[in-house]
Amino acid sequence: MIATENVIASANAETPAHAPTRSLTDMSSMITPPVGVALLGATGSVGTSALRVLERHRERFVPVALTAHSNQDALQEQVAQFSPAYVGLVAPPTDELPEDWGKGRSCLVEAATRPDVQIVINAVVGAAGLEATLAALTAGKRVALANKETLVMAGQIVTDTARRHGGALVPVDSEHSAILQCLAGREPSDVRRLIITASGGPFRTWNSERIAQATVSDALRHPTWQMGSKITIDSATLANKALEVIEAHHLFGIPYDRIDVVVHPQSIVHSLVEFVDGSVLAQMGVPSMELPILYALTWPERLPDAGVPPFDLVGLGSLTFEAVRHDDFPMLALGIAAGRQGGAAPAVFNAANEVAVAHFLDGRLPFAGIVQCVSAAVDALGTMPGDTLDALLAADAAARDYVNAKVGS
Ligand SMILES: NC(=O)C1=CN([C@@H]2O[C@H](COP(=O)(O)OP(=O)(O)OC[C@H]3O[C@@H](n4cnc5c(N)ncnc54)[C@H](OP(=O)(O)O)[C@@H]3O)[C@@H](O)[C@H]2O)C=CC1
Ligand SMILES: CC(=O)[C@@H](O)[C@H](O)COP(=O)(O)O
Numbered sequence: 001m002i003a004t005e006n007v008i009a010s011a012n013a014e015t016p017a018h019a020p021t022r023s024l025t026d027m028s029s030m031i032t033p034p035v036g037v038a039l040l041g042a043t044g045s046v047g048t049s050a051l052r053v054l055e056r057h058r059e060r061f062v063p064v065a066l067t068a069h070s071n072q073d074a075l076q077e078q079v080a081q082f083s084p085a086y087v088g089l090v091a092p093p094t095d096e097l098p099e100d101w102g103k104g105r106s107c108l109v110e111a112a113t114r115p116d117v118q119i120v121i122n123a124v125v126g127a128a129g130l131e132a133t134l135a136a137l138t139a140g141k142r143v144a145l146a147n148k149e150t151l152v153m154a155g156q157i158v159t160d161t162a163r164r165h166g167g168a169l170v171p172v173d174s175e176h177s178a179i180l181q182c183l184a185g186r187e188p189s190d191v192r193r194l195i196i197t198a199s200g201g202p203f204r205t206w207n208s209e210r211i212a213q214a215t216v217s218d219a220l221r222h223p224t225w226q227m228g229s230k231i232t233i234d235s236a237t238l239a240n241k242a243l244e245v246i247e248a249h250h251l252f253g254i255p256y257d258r259i260d261v262v263v264h265p266q267s268i269v270h271s272l273v274e275f276v277d278g279s280v281l282a283q284m285g286v287p288s289m290e291l292p293i294l295y296a297l298t299w300p301e302r303l304p305d306a307g308v309p310p311f312d313l314v315g316l317g318s319l320t321f322e323a324v325r326h327d328d329f330p331m332l333a334l335g336i337a338a339g340r341q342g343g344a345a346p347a348v349f350n351a352a353n354e355v356a357v358a359h360f361l362d363g364r365l366p367f368a369g370i371v372q373c374v375s376a377a378v379d380a381l382g383t384m385p386g387d388t389l390d391a392l393l394a395a396d397a398a399a400r401d402y403v404n405a406k407v408g409s
């Protein structure tokens, strides 16, 4: 089972996983403008990019719900600009919260399941986004998913939920948006493999001794993308690419042995699909998240948009490709192995990585300590049960405790 099947919601609960599912056109035709959008993680990197897209297409999309974690000032500014019907802050920094704002973890689900919301953009970072993804899909919404951790942690449960309840899962992650665009209209039997591109991160040309000494500011210097700190560190370790291979496996139903990663330092080719006849389609564009965000909102249609700089191949000069240096970036193989192992292993990989990255950012762990912690956690806990949501949440919690204990906090 390959291609776009898991991206599309099935029409009813009886539809088997491998059967043709409701078409994208059917899904989009159910969504007539103006479309109510809930934006979870509105104050982050993807969140603010999404608001720029929504602002440019005000006649078509209305941000009816905005949430953030604790950045009350930034959220307040967004509220003043967009006047959403619902505002939620997970962890208010003070008691001086406007009375009508939602607060606590439940505000993500409240925002995502409102009757006036048709599309939920999940731009929360980390496993904290999972509950709202599941709630939105259960309520039959389209989820424009940036929060890849959702699929790494519980990919089978998330895609089953989309299929069972008629919700739709559309990737925002640039590589997966590229694959979706390359696959469009192709039969699953036409596809040989997916090729996911990686920038290589800030340490692409560093040797292993130098990488081991990398500072936080070194690791936050991403060569091509402006992103939140967690994903920027994931790009430096290549954990991000492991998360993306697992994400692609679940979104497109492609076996791991038919998903490859290639380093492409310019981040212009966002990913490729090789077909059975040897022909390869690539999707290209300037490195701006506004492109995949808009596509996830309009899919399978395209809207005219002039929001990003023009694409100038001659100006770009050359596009280059390299093999991954697996010995110097062991996180990629570790994460893919956890994905292949299945069960709780990917959830353990994800949670251990989240906690290890937070310790690195806080100066409590050296850069090389991130992969050491994650590897030890997967060895210790990867065989925990992972067949239910409760089991996966238990594995996630155990991995967090394990890494915290190891780092000594
Ligand atoms: N940035 C990018 O270009 C890309 C990001 N992604 C993925 O998108 C997601 C978001 O990334 P990015 O925008 O960079 O991250 P940021 O750190 O910039 O933003 C995260 C957002 O989520 C909120 N948030 C943080 N923790 C919680 C929590 N526990 N509960 C609820 N909300 C929370 C933050 O609120 P507050 O501001 O109040 O802390 C903020 O609005 C990640 O999964 C990332 O992997 C995927 C592709 C590209
Ligand atoms: C923009 C986006 O989708 C990120 O996931 C990006 O791909 C990160 O860059 P790396 O290729 O360095 O991980």
Ligand SMILES: [Mn+2]
Binding pocket: 173, 174, 175, 244
């Ligand atoms: Mn990506």
